[in-house]
Structure formats: structure tokens, C-alpha cells
Amino acid sequence: MIHLLVNATVLTMDDSLPVAQALAVKDGRIVEVGGTDEILWLREDEYEVIDLAGRTVVPGFVDPHNHFSIAALEVFWPDCRTADCVEELQRRLALAAGDAPAGEWIRGVGYDHTRLAGRRHPTRADLDAAVPDRPVLLVHYSHHQAVANSMALAAAGITRATPDPPGGEIARDKAGEPTGLLFERAIGAVETASRAGWEARFVDVARAATLRYAALGLTTIQDAAVTPAMTRRYAQAREAGVLGLAVDEIMVGSRGWFERPDDAAPGALKLFVDGGYRCAMRVLRDGAPQTSGFLFYERAELAALLLGAWRAGRRVVCHAIGNLGIETAVSAIEEAVRAMPEGRAQVRLDHAIFLTRELIARVAELQIWVVAQPSFLWDARRTPPRGSTPDPLVLLRPFGSALRAGVRQAFSSDFPCGTNAPLLGIAAAVTRTSRTGQLAAPEEALTAAEALEAYTLGAARAAGLDGQCGSLEPGKRADLLVLSADPLTCAPSEIASIRVLETWARGVRLPNPP
Secondary structure: OOOEOOOOOEEEOOOOOOOOOEEEOOEEEEEEEHHHHHHHHHOOOOEEEEOOOOOEEEOOOOEEEOOHHHHHHHHOOOOHHHHHHHHHHHHHHHHHHHOOOOOOOOEEEEEHHHHHHHHHHOHHHHHHOOOOOOEEEEEEOOOOOOEEOOHHHHHHOOOOOOOOOEEEEEOOOOOOOOEEEEEEHHHHHHHHHHOOHHHHHHHHHHHHHHHHHOOOOEEEEEEEEEEEHHHHHHHHHHHOOOOOOEEEEEEOOOOOOOOOOOOOOOOOEEEEOOOOOOOEEEEEEEEEEEOOEOOOOHHHHHHHHHHHHHHHHEEEEEEOOOOOHHHHHHHHHHHHHHHHHHHHHEEEEOOOOEEEHHHHHHHHHHOOEEEEEEHHHHHOOOOOOOOOOOOOOOOOOHHHHHHHHOOEEEOOOOOOOOOOOOHHHHHHHHHOOOOOOOOOOOOHHHHHHHHHHOOOHHHHHHHHHOOOOOOOOOOOOEEEEEEOOOOOOHHHHHHHHHEEEEEEEEEEEOOOOO
């Protein structure tokens, strides 16, 4: 059957026809885009005419940095994002332990220590009091630090004699005993173990998760940290037919997300250059340069890894947040590109939160893609994260400056670290305003058209998927959305209120909730 969607405002993201009135869909592909009368001529023996009564149609959103495999499993884990005291965290963990299969780890997600009294992290003793008889891991909202109870620490072999790993830290009390708080590469063993048993149920929850994503307008994502074990789970989910959207995988190793991915499955490769909440920063304080945070690679090692991956035909995603982490990544990419110029098409930089004018210029010169997260602007917390700085040379999420300098910029959510809804990310990029009304560097705002492109065609290009999605053109996948309003003509303050009325993925209209 051919589906004829007519009487619409179709924002195609195709420069040859930026705005149309109708389009035709058949066998999962876009057949034609044009005027209503033109599309109605394409009727066949079996056809459906859908009169959209002037509503807006855009390409399905593309999220090139998402963590779908973790997000899908969160239905099994207690949500601790809104807990405002240790006692509430304990209550949620204890309830989860009562419902979980015998012997399974308890994994709490999303706690924010700045919401707790004294702005302190929970301790192993706090978690032991809530769940004394099985391993517990309480994951920070950043996913770059976590608190483990005594059984979890024992399972990972972490004792007072365990040294801090390179690129990580085991917090200790005054007597030298681990408090349970683990940073960056120190979380690898416990984080992996905390979800290993739950991953066996991924196929059971993947279909419902894709529908939740589709309701937000997401039709294509890249899962940005897929272990060898999860690669097998994805294969099972595809064989079972439960993935209702297109998922591309970016691979990490089996020893932990942040470790060198020596045993990663074939495909695009993820390299963590620095930390997350404690990213690698170099700032001026009292006129003197100071460094902080965790840097996982030096320039020469990273350049060698890039060249090895490129020569193996692999694309590489470099996670870099702090200005020192970004500088290290950019320097390594520059060195690798000198040895293999064609490699610049096989690498991108994700996050790039703390930038300087000099770094922006170097990234623009490289002509590599940057995948940024306006979702973090929307989610901005009451106080800046550790690593924020009054150094005037360091710019925080400078989307406007980057675009004006010629940086190839795409958007993503980093969900569940950031809000998953692309329209909220677009709203934040345009208004520079958080969900609570905090305004941040309004001079860095984008236009609605620029932000929409960054979450559609720009995101598809950054992911290397623009031949399949990202714009509404004949031959591409029929991934499209019907919106309640036009983001290009409504007031910027109204973008966050736009609803996704219909989501079409591969030519199939998915059941969005009313």
C-alpha cells in the first residue's frame, strides 16, 4: 500500500526542496516529496490518503549519542533521581531488593549528591543498612561515579590495599578504608557486574523501550557504549523483531566503558579521552594554570589508537568533555590526520562541553563532527558541576560560537545522562534556558532552523547514516514525525511544548500515546 500524506508543512532538510506540502510512502521508503496535487497523482490500487490539515512534518529525530541498552533496562532498577535524603535512597533500594530475583545485584540509578543534606555522597555503610544481603551499586546521574556497598566492593576485590587505578579513584575514609564511592575507571568492575544478570532480559524490554523513544520522535539512534556481551543481546533483539527503531552500535570493551577497548566487537569504536563529572580541565586560577580531573590517554597513545582503528576500517567516537581532554583529543586527531588524511572522515568528537576560542578554531579547521548535548542545558542543576570555572577563556557549551566558526555540529541527548526528548534539547539550544528557567550565555543561542538540523540531518551526517535518514528525500527511510506546531515559526518559548502527534519509522505508524 502507498500512503499519501497531504496538506502539510513538510520541513524536508533537503536544500533542493526545503519546504513541501506532501509526501508519499511505500514499502518503508519515501517515494516522492512535493505538492499535494502532485502526490495525489501517485494513487495506486491500494492507497491511503492522510490529510494532515496543515500540521508540520519533519524527519524523524536522530540521536547519535544515546545509551538505549542501559535505558531499556532501567525499568528493573530503582530511580533515585528525585531522592533528597539518604533515607529516601535507602528506602528505594530496599524496596527494589524485595522485588528482585534472588542473588541479583541491586542497581539504583541517577542519584544526585547535591540534593542530599550536606551535599555528601552516600557511603557503603548507608547502602549496607538498606540492603545487607546482596551487592548494591548506586549510580550517579553522570554515570561516571557510583557508590558500592560492602558486598559489591568484595565482589570486585576492592579493599584498603587496592590502589587507585590509572584514570580513577577509590574514595577512602581517614583510616584508609574504601567508603564505597568510586570515580571513573574505578567503577568498571562493579558497574559491569551490576547489570550483567539484568542484560539477559534485554529482549523482554526492548520493544517497550523503542515505543517510549518513538513517542518522543526518535527513529534512529546510536548506542554509544556497547560491550561485546550487549552486542549479542542486540543480535537477539533484532532476530526477535523487537527493535521498533533503527539502532546503530558504537563499541566499547568488556572490562568497563572507560577502559581501552582492546576486545571491542567489530564496528565503530568508542574512546573515552577524559572523565565525565570529573573531566580533564586546565584553567587559570589566580593567574596560574591548574589542572584537574582524569585524563585517560596522552596524545601519542591516542593518535596510535586512532590510526589503528582507521586502518582497520573503523569509525571512532572520542569522548572529551574538559578543555584539557578536548585539547588532547584534537592534538591526537591532528597528528593522526597528518599520517592518514582520509581518517578525518572516520572520527568525531562527542560532548566538547568546555571549549576555548583556540580549540573551536582547531576543530573547525579539522572539519570533524562534534556531537553536543543541549539536553544538559535543559537539565542544568542548581549548581555547576565540578570542573566548572570562572576562567573567562573557557566557554561552556558554546553552540553559537562553534557554528559561526564553521564547526560541523550535531546534537544528541546522552540519555539517560540527559533528557531524552529532542524537542526539549532543541528548545534549550534556541532559548539557552533550563527546565527551571535558568538562562545560560544567551549569546550562544541557535536559531530554531539550526537546532532542528542539528537533531536531524546534522545528526545523521555525524553518525555516518545520512544516506538512510535525517532528511525527507525520495529513497530514504520513511522516518518522519507529525508535530503539533511548527518549531520554525512558533515563539521560541513554545518549542518545549510542541507534541509529537505521530511517529513513522520505516514507513510504519507507531502507536504514540495520546
